Amino acid sequence: MSQAAPLISIVDDDESLKLALVGLVRSFGYEGRGHASAEDFLASGDAGQCACLVTDLHMPGLGGIELLQRLRADGNAVPAVLITARMQPGLEQRARDAGARCLLPKPFDPQTLMHCIEQALPPVG
Amino acid sequence: MSEQPQSGTAQWFDLVQESIVVRDPDGCILAWNQTSAQLYGHAREQALGQNETELLGSQYPQPAGEIDAALRETGTWRGEVLRRDATGRELYIDLRCSLLRDATGAPLQVVETGRDLSEQRHTERALRHSEYRYRNLFQAMAASFWELDFSAVGAMLQRLRKAGVTDLRAHFAANPALVREMMRATRILDVNEETVTLFGLGDRSGLMDSVEPFWAESSNHTYAESVIAAVTGQPHYVSETRLRRIDGSEFDGLFTACFAPEAVGRGKLLIGVIDISERKQAYAELERSESRYRNLFQAMAVSFLQLESSGLNRLFEELRAQGVTDLHAYIDQHPEFLKKAMDASIVIDVNERSLKLLGAKDRSELLGPVTQFWIPGQYEAFRGSIEAGFRREAGFQAETRKRTVDGREIDVLFFVTAPPDMRDRGIVLVGNIDISEQVAARSALRQMQAELAHAGRVTMLGELTASIAHEVNQPLAAITTNGEAGLRWLGRAVPDVDEARTLMQRIIADARRAAEIISRIRAMSLRRAPEPAPLALNALVQEAVQFLQHELQAQHAQLRLRLAPVLPVVQGDRVQLQQVIVNLVVNALQAMAHAGSPQRELQIETRLNADGEIELVVLDSGPGIPEEHQGRLFESFFSTKPNGMGLGLPVCRSIIEAHSGRISAGNREGGGARFAMVLPGPDGA
Numbered sequence: 041m042s043q044a045a046p047l048i049s050i051v052d053d054d055e056s057l058k059l060a061l062v063g064l065v066r067s068f069g070y071e072g073r074g075h076a077s078a079e080d081f082l083a084s085g086d087a088g089q090c091a092c093l094v095t096d097l098h099m100p101g102l103g104g105i106e107l108l109q110r111l112r113a114d115g116n117a118v119p120a121v122l123i124t125a126r127m128q129p130g131l132e133q134r135a136r137d138a139g140a141r142c143l144l145p146k147p148f149d150p151q152t153l154m155h156c157i158e159q160a161l162p163p164v165g
Numbered sequence: 166m167s168e169q170p171q172s173g174t175a176q177w178f179d180l181v182q183e184s185i186v187v188r189d190p191d192g193c194i195l196a197w198n199q200t201s202a203q204l205y206g207h208a209r210e211q212a213l214g215q216n217e218t219e220l221l222g223s224q225y226p227q228p229a230g231e232i233d234a235a236l237r238e239t240g241t242w243r244g245e246v247l248r249r250d251a252t253g254r255e256l257y258i259d260l261r262c263s264l265l266r267d268a269t270g271a272p273l274q275v276v277e278t279g280r281d282l283s284e285q286r287h288t289e290r291a292l293r294h295s296e297y298r299y300r301n302l303f304q305a306m307a308a309s310f311w312e313l314d315f316s317a318v319g320a321m322l323q324r325l326r327k328a329g330v331t332d333l334r335a336h337f338a339a340n341p342a343l344v345r346e347m348m349r350a351t352r353i354l355d356v357n358e359e360t361v362t363l364f365g366l367g368d369r370s371g372l373m374d375s376v377e378p379f380w381a382e383s384s385n386h387t388y389a390e391s392v393i394a395a396v397t398g399q400p401h402y403v404s405e406t407r408l409r410r411i412d413g414s415e416f417d418g419l420f421t422a423c424f425a426p427e428a429v430g431r432g433k434l435l436i437g438v439i440d441i442s443e444r445k446q447a448y449a450e451l452e453r454s455e456s457r458y459r460n461l462f463q464a465m466a467v468s469f470l471q472l473e474s475s476g477l478n479r480l481f482e483e484l485r486a487q488g489v490t491d492l493h494a495y496i497d498q499h500p501e502f503l504k505k506a507m508d509a510s511i512v513i514d515v516n517e518r519s520l521k522l523l524g525a526k527d528r529s530e531l532l533g534p535v536t537q538f539w540i541p542g543q544y545e546a547f548r549g550s551i552e553a554g555f556r557r558e559a560g561f562q563a564e565t566r567k568r569t570v571d572g573r574e575i576d577v578l579f580f581v582t583a584p585p586d587m588r589d590r591g592i593v594l595v596g597n598i599d600i601s602e603q604v605a606a607r608s609a610l611r612q613m614q615a616e617l618a619h620a621g622r623v624t625m626l627g628e629l630t631a632s633i634a635h636e637v638n639q640p641l642a643a644i645t646t647n648g649e650a651g652l653r654w655l656g657r658a659v660p661d662v663d664e665a666r667t668l669m670q671r672i673i674a675d676a677r678r679a680a681e682i683i684s685r686i687r688a689m690s691l692r693r694a695p696e697p698a699p700l701a702l703n704a705l706v707q708e709a710v711q712f713l714q715h716e717l718q719a720q721h722a723q724l725r726l727r728l729a730p731v732l733p734v735v736q737g738d739r740v741q742l743q744q745v746i747v748n749l750v751v752n753a754l755q756a757m758a759h760a761g762s763p764q765r766e767l768q769i770e771t772r773l774n775a776d777g778e779i780e781l782v783v784l785d786s787g788p789g790i791p792e793e794h795q796g797r798l799f800e801s802f803f804s805t806k807p808n809g810m811g812l813g814l815p816v817c818r819s820i821i822e823a824h825s826g827r828i829s830a831g832n833r834e835g836g837g838a839r840f841a842m843v844l845p846g847p848d849g850a
Contacts, residue, residue, distance in 0.1 A: 054639045056675050060646035063668055067653035125638045147642040150649030 046091035046161055050074040051081045051107065052123070053099045057146075061094060064150055065157070078102035078110075087116055092160050094153070097124035097131070097143075108138040119160030123148060184258075184279040190233075190272040192216045204281055206251030217277075221248040236264045237272060245282065257286040309360040309418075309438040313376065315395075316432030317350035322396060333396070337389035344385045347392065348377035354433070363440055364410050371411045381407035381415050391422045395434070400424055408438060417441050468519035468597040472535065474554075474583070475591035476509030481555055492555040496548060503544050506551050507536040510593070522599055524571030531570065535595075538567045540574060550581045554593070559584045564600060576604040640675035647672045699734040700742065702771055702779055702844070709746040710769070713754075720754045722765040729772045733847040735779055737824050745817045745828075746781070749840045752814070753785035756838060760788040766837075777846040778826075784839050789832040799828070817842070 048065040052058040053076055062072035073090075075081035079101055087093075093111075097104040104122050111118060122135050125146040135143040142156040178185065179199040187196035197212040205212075205221060212220060218229075224247040225232060235242045242262045250256055258279040265274040322333075330336045337344050356364075356372050364379060365372050380388055387406040394402035401423050408418040419439040480502075489495045496502050515523075515531045523538065525531050539547050546565035553561035562580035569575060578598040587593070651668040654661040706728060710717075717724055735742075750767065757765045766786040774780045799818040814830070821828040826844040833839040 054643070056671065056678065057639050057643040057646070060643040060650070060668075060671060060675075063664075063671075064646045064650040064653075067650035067664070123642075125642075146638040147645055150646045153646075154649075 045069055045071045047071045047073060047086065047089055048157060049081060049086045049090040049093045051076075051078055051093065051095040051099070051104070053077060053096060057096075061153075064154070065094075068154055070157075078104070078107040081107070082110070087111060087114075087118065090118055091162070092157050093118050093120040094157065095120060095122060097122050097135075098126060105134055105138045105140075108140060112139050121153065121156045121160065123153075184277075184281075186212075186217060186277045186279070188217050188275050188277065190275065192218050194220070195274060201279070204250070204256070204279070205248070223248050232262075236262060236275065240264045246279075255283065257282040309363045309440075310357045311353060311360060311376070311436045311438070312355040313434040313436060314352040314354050314432055315350070315434050317352070318347050318392065319432060321347060321350060322392070333393050334389065337392075338386065341382075341385050344389050345377060345380075348380055348388060349375045351376045360438070363438065364408075378411065379409050381409045383407050387420060391420070391436075394422070395424050398424075405441065468522040468577075468599075469516045470512045470519055470531065470535075470595045470597075471514040472593040472595055473511045473513045473591055474509070474588065474593045476511065477506055477551065477554070477593075478588070478591055480506060480509055484555075492552045496552070503548055503551075504536070507539060507547065508534045510535045519597070522569070522575070522577075522597055523567075524569035524573060537570065540566055540568050546579050550579070553581070554583060554588060557585050557588070564604075567597065575599060576601045637679050640679040643675040644672050644679075647675065696738050696740075697736050698739060700737050700739055702732055702735055702742075702781060703728045705739065705743055706746060706769055706771060706781070709743050709750065713747060713750055716751065716754055717767070720758055720765055722754055722757065722767050725766070725768045727768060727770040732771055732773060732779060735824075735844045737844065738820075741820045742824070745820050745842060746783075748814070748817050749783040749842075752840070753783055753787065753838065757785055757787035762787050773846065774843070779844045779846055780841060781844075782839060782841045784833055784837055786837045789836055789838050790830055795830060799830070 048070045050058055050061045050065070050072060052061065052074070055076070058074040058076065062074045065072035070091075073084075073086060075084060075086070077099055078095070081087060081093075081095075082102075093108075095104040095107055102110070104124070108120055108122075111120075117139070120140045121142045121144065122140045123144045123146055124131065127145045132143050141160045144153060144156065178196070181198060182200060184201040184204045185196070185198045186194060186201055188194050194212050194215050194217050197207075197209045199209075201212070202208050207220065217223070226244045226246070232242050232244070240263060242260075244260060246258045246260045248256045248258050259282050260277055260279045263276045264272055265276065267273045325333070325336065352375055353373050356369065360372065361367070361369055371378075384406045387404050390404065391402045401421065403419070403421045406418060406420045407415050408420070409415045417440075419441050421437040421439075423435045423437075484492070484495065511534055512532050515525075515528055519525070519531055520528065523531055535547075543566055546563040549563050550561045560580065560582050562578060565577060565579045566574050567577050567579070576599075578596075578600050580596045580598075581593060582596070583593040647668045651665045651672070654664040654668070706726065710724060710726070746769075750769070753767055754765070757767075764786050768782075768784040770780075770782045770784070772780050772782075799814045814828075818828050821842050821844070824844055826842060828840070828842045831839050831841075
């Protein structure tokens with residue numbers, strides 16, 4: 041583990057879930073950093089550094105899909121996992137179109153989430 | 166076809182002064198004499214060959230078949246026939262028909278002779294008419310009329326003249342017995358109703374004999390003068406005089422005798438009497454007002470009961486004598502007084518309407534103490550009425566429940582009218598207006614309000630299932646995530662207990678949060694399936710406004726409806742859409758109340774927008790929506806109100822979305838909030 045642990049960025053307006061997700065990725069040995077909104081995340085500069093993005097879909101201001109669209113438009117191809125408390129028909133398609141690897145409904149199985157994240161990370165050399 | 170009588174007979178045929186018509190058995194006119202032409206106004210050439218019945222518009226006194234049968238059987242028929250001449254004038258014809266037969270006995274011709282009775286009939290009719298008018302007048306006049314036969318008096322006068330009496334006036338004055346005898350000889354032929362009322366005992370008995378009993382002894386000279394006036398050829402005689410009723414009581418009357426020459430010639434006389442006594446005047450006045458009152462009493466579509474309340478007055482006097490000034494306080498101390506007061510308030514008369522309202526078959530069932538109408542334990546209105554009476558107030562009214570004599574309970578508006586002078590005389594008028602329907606309508610409205618509130622709750626739960634999914638899933642997701650992370654820390658070669666403890670604390674906090682959310686939705690019932698139907702949005706608005714009338718009034722809010730005169734129907738769930746409208750209005754009212762807006766104006770508009778969608782807009786004059794709230798208003802559990810559930814607007818949104826519509830919130834120019842919901846139009850736009 042000479043290399044720094046990959047950074048997993050968490051974006052969720054729900055404070056407790058954000059903390060829990062940061063704790064989860066940390067317990068799996070990753071670096072985790074949480075942001076309360078898409079705007080905060082974009083402003084933090086983490087977008088250019090993170091190995092994977094986990095973001096909520098419904099948030100005040102920029103939503104998860106809009107965030108991905110913004111990143112892709114900027115040429116940022118960071119792998120992303122979307123989580124949502126409200127599954128709607130057609131949502132999966134929209135998530136895929138926006139370039140998300142996974143769309144997980146809340147409450148999700150944390151192991152499934154970690155599996156998604158690890159699949160999305162570039163293979164470690 | 167037509168055969169005029171042979172030349173020899175032609176002359177007499179036209180000379181006969183009666184109308185002669187010969188027709189065949191089917192009615193076709195074969196011969197028509199000159200008199201017929203004059204009578205009916207149709208020349209011979211015009212009449213021949215025509216159908217007689219049609220030409221003359223004949224109306225027979227019996228069916229044509231019967232007349233034909235009579236002709237065939239007896240060979241003749243006679244009757245009065247109504248016909249019209251060429252100008253349309255009605256003619257009454259005395260018609261005689263004779264049947265001529267051929268050699269085989271078959272009907273050949275009918276010969277009719279007709280005599281014109283028209284003048285006679287018209288006169289008779291006019292006479293009947295005028296007689297009828299006269300009879301009506303005779304009966305209807307507010308004066309007493311007598312039709313008298315004085316022919317016997319005429320004979321007596323002739324005897325006097327023969328006996329050498331020249332000064333009738335002196336002779337009558339000297340012989341009062343003779344005057345009484347003339348009175349007895351004056352026979353009564355007819356009297357009118359007013360005479361029965363004025364002189365009689367309720368019917369005509371005793372009124373159809375002689376006039377003698379009706380003349381007071383002191384009035385002999387008046388009678389004598391009237392006789393003198395008659396024999397001296399005066400057209401009439403008028404005098405004030407003393408008259409007597411059948412029961413012997415006397416009164417002052419204005420006596421008028423008319424001596425119409427043709428009547429006098431037949432020994433007949435018409436006299437009139439008007440009661441001019443003051444007593445009568447006053448009585449008539451009283452009777453008029455009494456009858457007005459009786460008419461009103463009977464005709465009013467309100468149950469009226471007249472009470473005799475002298476007993477109650479005595480109870481009041483006793484109390485006042487004891488120094489009681491506050492009956493309310495006294496009844497608090499002596500509740501048994503109420504029963505005593507009821508027993509002392511006696512129904513002595515009721516109108517028709519009371520029978521129906523109070524379930525009585527007969528008036529008598531309602532007479533007696535009012536106690537039977539009051540339901541034990543529900544004496545408040547009665548109590549109020551006697552307390553008002555004790556304070557000498559002229560009226561009292563209250564809504565109350567009463568008991569009918571057939572055992573039902575009814576809601577009535579009970580009112581008491583007793584101006585002090587009436588009350589002093591022991592007269593109290595009680596009215597009852599049946600308000601069962603109004604009360605039923607009010608309770609139906611309350612029921613509807615409760616149902617709508619319930620529907621609101623259950624609809625909310627529809628949103629809540631989504632809200633629960635959202636809100637509860639957040640802490641649940643956090644809990645499982647924290648749990649998983651905790652397991653990871655504890656599963657390490659060297660378990661990291663500190664990390665695990667932190668996570669356990671978060672898990673507990675998240676679980677508490679979930680429990681709080683659950684408790685917010687406790688006590689809400691299950692979701693009702695929406696029932697879509699074609700609905701008139703304007704009608705929904707009207708209903709919602711009616712439902713909210715009380716709220717609007719309580720908040721002193723002015724409501725203006727600007728509803729599109731024509732609007733396509735929308736497909737939707739009535740209760741749910743009504744819930745949305747009610748919700749938006751209540752929100753607006755609460756926002757204005759919360760902000761203490763002095764001017765509380767609310768406007769509801771409906772319209773068909775340019776895209777063919779149906780739009781409903783609710784505008785208020787409140788503070789409007791702060792910019793920072795605008796995006797979150799429709800989120801579950803978002804509330805700007807101190808006690809708000811934050812469920813109203815999310816419920817509205819989920820309902821409108823379920824109807825494939827949109828809902829939005831914003832501010833209007835110049836202040837106030839603007840909520841708009843848009844539903845698809847008929848073409849699914």
